[in-house]
Amino acid sequence: xxxxxVEHVRKSFSTLEVLRDISFSLESGEVLSIIxxxxxxxxxxxxxxxxxxxxxxxxIAVGGDTLVSTDDDGKTLYAxxxxxxxxxxxxxxxxxxxxxxxxxxxxxxITEAQVHVLHTPKDDAAEQAHALLSxxxxxxxxxxxxxxxxxxxxxxxxxARALALRPQVLCFDEPTSALDPELTGEILAxxxxxxxxxxxxxxVTHEMAFARDISNRVIFMDEGLIVEQGAPDEVFSNTQNxxxxxxxxxFGT
Amino acid sequence: xxxxLMLMLGGTLTSLRIFFLTLLFALPLGLLVAxxxxxxxxxxxxxxxxxxxxxxxxxxILQLIFVYFAPYYVLGASSDRFTAVIIAYAINYxxxxxxxxxxxxxxxxxxxxxxxxxxxxxxxxxxxxxxxxQVVKRIMPxxxxxxxxxxxxxxxxxxxxxxxxxxxxxxxxxxxxxxxxIFIAGxxxxxxxxxxxxxxxxxxxxxxxxx
Numbered sequence: 001x002x003x004x005x006v007e008h009v010r011k012s013f014s015t016l017e018v019l020r021d022i023s024f025s026l027e028s029g030e031v032l033s034i035i036x037x038x039x040x041x042x043x044x045x046x047x048x049x050x051x052x053x054x055x056x057x058x059x060i061a062v063g064g065d066t067l068v069s070t071d072d073d074g075k076t077l078y079a080x081x082x083x084x085x086x087x088x089x090x091x092x093x094x095x096x097x098x099x100x101x102x103x104x105x106x107x108x109x110i111t112e113a114q115v116h117v118l119h120t121p122k123d124d125a126a127e128q129a130h131a132l133l134s135x136x137x138x139x140x141x142x143x144x145x146x147x148x149x150x151x152x153x154x155x156x157x158x159x160a161r162a163l164a165l166r167p168q169v170l171c172f173d174e175p176t177s178a179l180d181p182e183l184t185g186e187i188l189a190x191x192x193x194x195x196x197x198x199x200x201x202x203x204v205t206h207e208m209a210f211a212r213d214i215s216n217r218v219i220f221m222d223e224g225l226i227v228e229q230g231a232p233d234e235v236f237s238n239t240q241n242x243x244x245x246x247x248x249x250x251f252g253t
Numbered sequence: 254x255x256x257x258l259m260l261m262l263g264g265t266l267t268s269l270r271i272f273f274l275t276l277l278f279a280l281p282l283g284l285l286v287a288x289x290x291x292x293x294x295x296x297x298x299x300x301x302x303x304x305x306x307x308x309x310x311x312x313x314i315l316q317l318i319f320v321y322f323a324p325y326y327v328l329g330a331s332s333d334r335f336t337a338v339i340i341a342y343a344i345n346y347x348x349x350x351x352x353x354x355x356x357x358x359x360x361x362x363x364x365x366x367x368x369x370x371x372x373x374x375x376x377x378x379x380x381x382x383x384x385x386x387q388v389v390k391r392i393m394p395x396x397x398x399x400x401x402x403x404x405x406x407x408x409x410x411x412x413x414x415x416x417x418x419x420x421x422x423x424x425x426x427x428x429x430x431x432x433x434x435i436f437i438a439g440x441x442x443x444x445x446x447x448x449x450x451x452x453x454x455x456x457x458x459x460x461x462x463x464x
Contacts, residue, residue, distance in 0.1 A: 052367050088373050099368035103386050103463050112382070113372040147464040158368075165372065 002061075003028050003169050003200050004049060004091075008070075009058030011041075011048060018044045019055070020224040026169065029198040033211035033232075036221035037247060042204040045221070046171050049202075050093045051084060063090045063168050089117070092162030096174040098154045100146040100161070106133070107142040110161045118165065125164070132160040136190060152183030159190055170194065172203040208251040212236050220244045257425055257434060264421030265441055268407040271338055271417060272445075275403060278343035283350025290355055301351075308348035314409050317341040321413045338410045346403060353395045357388035390460040397453040401446050408442075418442070 004026040011019040018041045026032050034042045047053040049060060051067065057076045059069040067087050070076045078084065100109050107129055114125035133139055136156040146154055155175060162170055172191065176184040188210050194201060195214045205211050211218055212232045219229040220241070228241045239245045289301035308316070321337040324330065331337070361384050369379040411420035422438035 050371050052370065085373055088371065091371075093371045095364060095368065097364055099362070099364040101365060101368070101383055103390070113374065116378055116382075117373040145463045161372070 001028055003063055005061040007059040010056045011044060012056055018224050022226060024219060026202060028200055030216045031195045031201045031214050032217050033215040034204045034219045034221060035211055040221040041224040042221050043173050046173050046204055050091050050171060051088060062087045089165055090168040092165060092167035092170045094159050094162050094172045094175050096177050098158045100154055100158055102146050106144050106157050109157060110164045114164050128164060132163055136160050150183060151179045152186045155187050156190055169200045169202060174204055176207060260421050260425060261418060261437060264416060264418035268417040271407045271410055272404060274339045275342040275346055279346035279350055282343060282347035284354055286347050286351035287354035290351060305348045305351060308345050313345050313406060314412050316345055317409060317412055334413050334415050337413060338415050349399055353392050357392040358384060360391055361387055393453060393457050401449055404445050404449060405442060
């Protein structure tokens with residue numbers, strides 16, 4: 001079953017077309033990597049799926065509910081408020097810059113949404129948060145504040161925060177781009193572990209070796225188009241498209 | 254001397270009442286004004302902007318006189334002097350507070366609002382639990398300035414005949430042919446502002462648990 005369906009999505013920022021007819025679907029348990037040069041629309045695509053940006057036309061559906069669609073008259077309509085909030089909880093997003101709440105402790109960063117959005121009792125939420133923290137190797141950091149953590153630790157907290165809502169899909173928007181190479185590894189390890197647990201994930205990344213390693217499928221985007229997609233071995237070793245070849249040759253994969 | 258001090262304490266009490274009542278009304282009103290100033294509706298934001306322009310662009314003493322006398326010419330009756338002072342001060346200070354709030358609100362990184370949105374927080378929850386607590390911390394130094402100015406601005410209330418500390422001191426000075434009461438008043442203002450400064454230091458230390 002498709003968790004995410006994207007059909008003919010178009011999006012422009014004034015005169016610049018960032019997404020030009022994007023279609024793909026994400027199956028349950030699948031790990032999808034989206035690669036491509038800067039400005040190719042990868043991040044915008046994630047932001048449209050998580051409803052941080054609106055699309056101009058096309059269809060996005062998550063977990064069987066339509067977030068937005070264009071009807072036969074060419075009118076693009078978004079779902080009503082309740083549907084949108086329901087869909088929102090199905091998709092988690094991990095940001096490049098973590099975006100933790102600096103005035104909340106690590107624990108509260110994780111439990112706040114559970115308590116106030118899902119209305120989970122405080123104790124249960126805290127218990128789940130502690131379990132997630134120990135999974136992230138941060139058991140001793142529950143009481144710390146974000147500024148006291150390294151970038152890698154902050155990113156792990158933000159992954160825990162997203163997981164706490166038990167999303168059907170977890171999206172990563174260049175999760176290691178704000179980290180120095182030493183810290184990149186610890187985030188990639190966490191994502192890899194989630195992949196081994198068959199968490200459905202969509203990862204926008206510049207880490208080619210990593211994308212090849214963890215994904216079931218890779219999408220290569222350029223100038224708002226999906227240029228090539230397929231199993232990682234096909235895309236990386238048996239590259240069909242010239243543009244993809246040129247891009248990948250720079251990474252020596 | 255003792256009688257003079259008692260009189261001045263009475264004046265101080267009036268000054269403090271002006272001070273606290275102004276804060277009580279201007280602090281929440283300022284937030285409302287800031288929200289209006291940032292409104293996406295162009296009409297609301299320009300009306301509110303005009304209000305801020307007038308409040309910051311004309312002397313408080315003039316606004317005080319206007320608030321006290323304008324109702325007399327329009328309705329034929331004036332409100333009580335003290336009420337006029339509180340109204341004038343509240344709407345004046347709300348304008349300054351509004352701009353301080355706005356600066357604080359706009360300094361919160363967009364990414365945090367996006368995180369709140371993705372986590373499913375309502376707009377109200379995001380504002381009250383994510384944005385405002387951080388705004389309070391960020392605006393403390395600017396607020397300290399403004400609140401200290403308010404302590405000294407209470408002296409303007411005498412313009413429409415409210416006997417606050419400075420008026421009491423001036424009366425005493427005239428009665429006794431001595432400038433001494435004026436300088437004593439100065440010490441009173443200084444002590445009040447020392448308390449204000451220390452309170453702000455205290456709050457800033459309390460909020461120092463995160464960066």
